[in-house]
Amino acid sequence: MERPxxxxxxxxxxxxxxxxxxxxxxxxxxxxxxxxxKGFDQTSTSDIAQRAxxxxxxxxxxxxxxxxxxxxxxxxxxxxxxxxxxxxxxEDKLRQRYPSLQAFVxxxxxDRVAFAKANVKELKVIFEMxxxxxERREQILSQIAPKMVKQMGSVINQLKADHLIxxxxxxxxxxxxLSQLFGYLAQLMLELPGTEIEREQAYLITVMTKILTPxxxxxxxxx
Amino acid sequence: MERPxxxxxxxxxxxxxxxxxxxxxxxxxxxxxxxxxKGFDQTSTSDIAQRAxxxxxxxxxxxxxxxxxxxxxxxxxxxxxxxxxxxxxxEDKLRQRYPSLQAFVxxxxxDRVAFAKANVKELKVIFEMxxxxxERREQILSQIAPKMVKQMGSVINQLKADHLIxxxxxxxxxxxxLSQLFGYLAQLMLELPGTEIEREQAYLITVMTKILTPxxxxxxxxx
DNA sequence: CATTAAAATGAGTTATCACTCACTTATTTT
DNA sequence: AAAATAAGTGAGTGATAACTCATTTTAATG
Numbered sequence: 336m337e338r339p340x341x342x343x344x345x346x347x348x349x350x351x352x353x354x355x356x357x358x359x360x361x362x363x364x365x366x367x368x369x370x371x372x373k374g375f376d377q378t379s380t381s382d383i384a385q386r387a388x389x390x391x392x393x394x395x396x397x398x399x400x401x402x403x404x405x406x407x408x409x410x411x412x413x414x415x416x417x418x419x420x421x422x423x424x425x426e427d428k429l430r431q432r433y434p435s436l437q438a439f440v441x442x443x444x445x446d447r448v449a450f451a452k453a454n455v456k457e458l459k460v461i462f463e464m465x466x467x468x469x470e471r472r473e474q475i476l477s478q479i480a481p482k483m484v485k486q487m488g489s490v491i492n493q494l495k496a497d498h499l500i501x502x503x504x505x506x507x508x509x510x511x512x513l514s515q516l517f518g519y520l521a522q523l524m525l526e527l528p529g530t531e532i533e534r535e536q537a538y539l540i541t542v543m544t545k546i547l548t549p550x551x552x553x554x555x556x557x558x
Numbered sequence: 559m560e561r562p563x564x565x566x567x568x569x570x571x572x573x574x575x576x577x578x579x580x581x582x583x584x585x586x587x588x589x590x591x592x593x594x595x596k597g598f599d600q601t602s603t604s605d606i607a608q609r610a611x612x613x614x615x616x617x618x619x620x621x622x623x624x625x626x627x628x629x630x631x632x633x634x635x636x637x638x639x640x641x642x643x644x645x646x647x648x649e650d651k652l653r654q655r656y657p658s659l660q661a662f663v664x665x666x667x668x669d670r671v672a673f674a675k676a677n678v679k680e681l682k683v684i685f686e687m688x689x690x691x692x693e694r695r696e697q698i699l700s701q702i703a704p705k706m707v708k709q710m711g712s713v714i715n716q717l718k719a720d721h722l723i724x725x726x727x728x729x730x731x732x733x734x735x736l737s738q739l740f741g742y743l744a745q746l747m748l749e750l751p752g753t754e755i756e757r758e759q760a761y762l763i764t765v766m767t768k769i770l771t772p773x774x775x776x777x778x779x780x781x
Numbered sequence: 782c783a784t785t786a787a788a789a790t791g792a793g794t795t796a797t798c799a800c801t802c803a804c805t806t807a808t809t810t811t
Numbered sequence: 812a813a814a815a816t817a818a819g820t821g822a823g824t825g826a827t828a829a830c831t832c833a834t835t836t837t838a839a840t841g
Contacts (some may be wrong), residue, residue, distance in 0.1 A: 376599035614799095
């Protein structure tokens with residue numbers, strides 16, 4: 336497996352800009368943990384204060400509202416998820432011709448899977464928000480989707496020209512890949528049992544490759 | 559595509575047992591709609607009463623608590639989802655030998671996809687609950703997972719004996735299929751754009767079949 | 782060390798929400 | 812149609828949770 340080249344900002348995320356006091360940092364960490372454990376609405380600000388070991392007033396020192404606190408946690412993720420999901424591979428990864436599907440899938444998804452693994456908690460909070468906040472969901476999607484469709488599309492078209500990939504509409508190809516990624520994510524987020532994460536990750540690449548390999552079973556069986 | 563043979567109880571779900579007054583029915587419907595739209599915690603009992611066109615006290619007439627109300631909605635689903643997901647195909651569908659993968663996948667998943675489509679709202683509420691209520695999630699899973707693994711496992715083993723299916727561990731096979739189903743569900747629940755539901759459904763079967771077809775790319779690429 | 786600014790505190794305020802109950806209206810039963 | 816039972820009502824209650832602010836503690840600065 337290729338070495339994962341996750342950018343540093345995933346780790347130092349929470350505190351990247353400005354000075355931040357240890358207590359503020361504790362508040363962010365406690366919030367993230369609790370939001371991921373119990374959900375946003377089921378987490379009270381007094382819960383947060385208690386877990387962080389501070390007074391409740393301290394929570395409101397920097398973040399005016401509970402929602403602002405959640406946004407402060409999600410901001411770095413949503414700010415960086417766009418490059419990771421869409422633009423990131425625009426330069427080097429896009430220009431090159433892939434010799435095989437396996438190479439393509441590996442190049443495109445290794446980073447993303449690593450990203451997901453490193454940010455399970457944040458993703459869970461994002462999903463909870465996106466599930467019911469239609470506006471926000473659409474706003475985030477409108478940032479990501481077009482870029483992704485366009486950029487992946489051009490790579491896929493190249494592969495099609497070389498007859499290296501199945502001859503489906505590009506959106507179907509994307510969907511099948513994202514479904515697979517999504518299922519993997521669900522496994523991580525829900526802590527479903529029977530999961531050896533390392534093996535799963537390699538397997539994900541294999542399955543994706545298999546889906547895309549051209550073959551005789553490729554016609555869509557509609558009615 | 560095979561005709562969908564969805565059982566009746568999906569349609570008459572909410573009112574299946576006992577006499578239920580029109581107002582009670584309106585309350586259940588309003589609750590379901592609101593829970594799916596805004597989420598459980600963001601829906602107040604006065605919201606429900608208003609949407610249903612009844613007094614707030616009426617909500618508490620039959621259901622002692624808000625949680626009990628949610629359970630009353632989910633009960634028929636969770637009661638029937640077990641047969642649908644696991645036992646349903648135990649008799650006829652299990653015994654027969656499948657001539658092709660396509661036949662197997664179609665037989666197994668057509669019902670389930672139809673079920674999902676007919677119960678998007680309910681599934682959304684279930685997922686919200688399962689996301690953060692660890693106990694309940696595990697309880698539901700413990701009912702479904704073992705049956706499913708066992709019964710699907712035996713069919714898969716048969717197919718393996720006939721060399722009709724990829725030679726992967728059964729849990730990996732199941733995961734890849736469920737991921738695909740899960741991705742489709744996410745599409746329905748989140749109302750993601752660019753979706754022609756009918757086409758997607760046919761495509762789902764095709765992709766699943768493709769994943770399972772034996773071939774040369776089948777070795778898991780681990781490190 | 783003294784002064785000033787920033788950070789932290791926690792008791793208090795306000796609003797909302799789940800839930801109750803004494804009472805009214807509708808529906809059966811005799 | 813009188814009596815009895817069930818269904819429905821909505822003002823009221825207690826608890827909880829988000830948020831405020833006057834005050835204290837800590838850190839920075841001259």
